[in-house]
Amino acid sequence: MIKLIKITKSFNSQKVLDELDLKIDPEKITVIIGQSGGGKSVLLKHMIGLIMPDSGQIIIDGIDITNLNDKKLNEVRKKFGMLFQDAALFDSMTVGENVAFPLNEHTRLSRKKITKIVDDKLNLVGLENVTNKMPSELSGGMRKRAGLARAIALDPKIVLFDEPTTGLDPIMRESIDKLIVATQKRTKATFVVISHDIESSFTIAHKIAMLYQGKIIAVGTPNEIRSSNDSFVKRFIKDLRK
Amino acid sequence: MSKLSIEAKVGVFVVIGMIILGYMSMRIGKLGFKMDKGYDVNVYFDSASGLEEDVSVEIAGVEVGRVRKILLENGKALVILRIDSNVKLRKDVKASIRSRGILGDKYVVLVQGSTAAHLIEPDGRIISAVSTTDLDSLMNVLGEVAKNISELTRSFANVMGGEQGEASLRSIVDSMKSVAETLDRTVQENNEELIKIIANLSEFSATINEISSKINKGEGSIGRLIKEEYTVEKLNGTLTSLQKITEKINRGEGSIGKLINDEETVENIDSALTSINDYMQKQESFRTYLDYKGEYLFDSNEVKSYLTLRIQPREDKYYLLQVIDDPEGVESETDITTTTNGVTTTEHIEKNKKNEIKFSAQIAKRYYDLGLRGGIFESTGGFAFDYYLFKDRLTLSVEAFDFDSDSNAHLKFKADFTPFKHLYITSGFDDFISDEGNESFFIGAGINFLDEDIKTLLSNLPLY
């Protein structure tokens, strides 16, 4: 479904991704784990074409998106939903308008239907009575939920999460983790999560990929990773736990 | 205000702006005279220096027209004035070029003559024209005058001044004195002689008197000729028959009389002259242009070509005939339903004829800077607006056509810019609300030129 082949990307002559190969399984939660500033966000943004690689291919459903024009790229992006680190809600719109935004843009549904979908999605992520509030009136956790509601508004086949639990208190972290797992179960979409939080990764992931120095050094189920005898992987986990 | 919707607020705002613009344009725009009304009058000036086209023509300080054109003819400036049709000019009107203030703009002043004189016909000529000396030539003349005066005074000074001058003056006075003395002496010495001469003169005049009285009495040959009754009768008869002939002509008798007295003939000649005049005028304003243009469509990477014939009988009106080679072509859709063995299958066929030739035929009219076009656009009905800017160098156009099909109307926006004569570049958006994905940005170039041959051909057809 998503296949990255030999992706290389440098910023100001500093190599962030180095001939990275990765295949993401459909309808599963894949967590890409790595240290802060290790190029996780860059990798995620490559998948949706926000950043183009210096070399390599990104195959989404058989289409290489690295050489598409704007029009065709936007067609491919309609398969995606993305939750940003700080939710990236439009702060000039209410929460309801934010969730309705992709629906207004890409469907010709009646206003009534859109209102219903918005309510459904907000309920799904556990938010109530926030439709007419501005994003600035919400707490960090609520903003993330609202962002998730917006990301899944069009029922995308792939949902990307950029550090969903960063900056939240432990209780909120747990509830967001649960929400991710529950949402994936209901939507059967492919989830790609990047995180540096090893504990929550083990709880939500079907599969874990480890990013280190611009390469994926290990891929496997949480159990496989946990019981890995590879000393490098062991040290990596240890480092992250600190 | 808070109750107004955003659209209403913006609307009110824009309307206020338009009202102010309209008010200011009306106050400032010189609406007094419109060039398209009125008639032309020619006037020749020795010099039209400083005169510009479109400056005003005034009678008694009131604007009655504008200068339409300034040409050079036989070394003189032919100035064509466009005069308001309500203002009648007499044949003895005087035209002159004046300037407002010392540095002011030049304008034309007409002074009406007597009311008894005939009116000037349209395209007639003002005979009396004075190019008022402008400041430069006035200064030149003044300078020359001053030079002459100073030369004069200098030579006077040379003659009179100094001892030499004084001596010569004295000798002049002396010689005058001696001349008078000599004259006096001569008269005294020849007194008798003078008396004789006077007597002779008196005698001569008496003789002339006698001769004239003889003629009066019919004596001598001259006297007889004048006093003879017969001669007088003969002369009388000649005059009578001449009078009879003219009377006959006047009554319309005889062939010459008929020709001259027949109203119809006169009218015929008159209308013939008028139509020749009209014809010549139309010939003059009649223009045809041939135009080729190519537009590169960015979306489909193809070129759309236009071959245009523009027939322009008048400045503010033209006809357009256009052949278009369109790479998008014409689309046709058909549904074919076939029933075989109780199973109905519907086949949807979309045909896209590539490189279809399309035609346009439009009529266009222009009001000041706004042009309207209507007719056939790319083989469908439509209309368009053109807005002309920067002395027609830049034209902005919006075209709307192809309303009848199921899809959105075909809208086209373009800007034509003519940096050089005969050559222009064009750019814009074609079919920008297309729901078939035909919308495209385009850029192109074209050439156009005035075609005299087609003009002669067409102006002989009763097209207008």
Next chain:
Amino acid sequence: MTRFLEFAGRPFVFFIEECGSILLLLLSTISWMFRPPFRFRVIFKQMEFVGVNSVGVVLITGAFTGMVLALQTYHGFRMFGGEGLVGATVALSMTRELGPVFTALMVTGRVGSAMAAELGTMKVTEQIDALNTMSVSPIQYLVMPRIIAAILMLPVLTIISDFVGIVGGYFVGVNLLKINSGIFMAKIIDIVELDDIFNGLVKAAFFGLILSLVGCYKGIYTIGGAEGVGRATTQSVVLSSILIFISDYFLTAVMF
């Protein structure tokens, strides 16, 4: 020496580079302009922001510009008895130069900076990326409506500024300095041409393009958090003002 030359040359090269990037943004804006969907509501919202909400500022600057012009030129003209020309001078300066330029500068301060700040914030909080992920072009959704609104609204603001400027000049000239009102108006009508007004409005539309384009450019290329947003805002005002003055010269050279 080389160092000094580099030091002197760098800002210039930077300026040219920036103008090139801005031009590229303009081209892509134009290419997005006529692609569906057409979000007229978004454009209207910007028109309200750029146009309706700037009226107060423009009224005040316009009126006082006209008034001070009348006051200044009066003393000059009085020296050779040309007081009657004060009105024409005010009207001509307002319609040709001061109306468009001052309006553009005020709107740059009020709107261009706001555009840079708003888009800059959206950029650093990843809202622009979010738009992209939702298959909505930020250029079409954010930049294009602002540019269209500014191009359409600046001429309207300018004509208002022209008008109040002349009214202000009339007030000072006729009511305070006792210039004959008939001569005051007659000279305006005599000397000012329709083209003066229209060319001024064309200028204004062009300035609208510049200030919105620069504001948006600085906004969507903001980097570096809140500090970056502040920097972008300042730079957008400075660069817009410079470009307005430079282009004003060339537009004037071409038009008049």
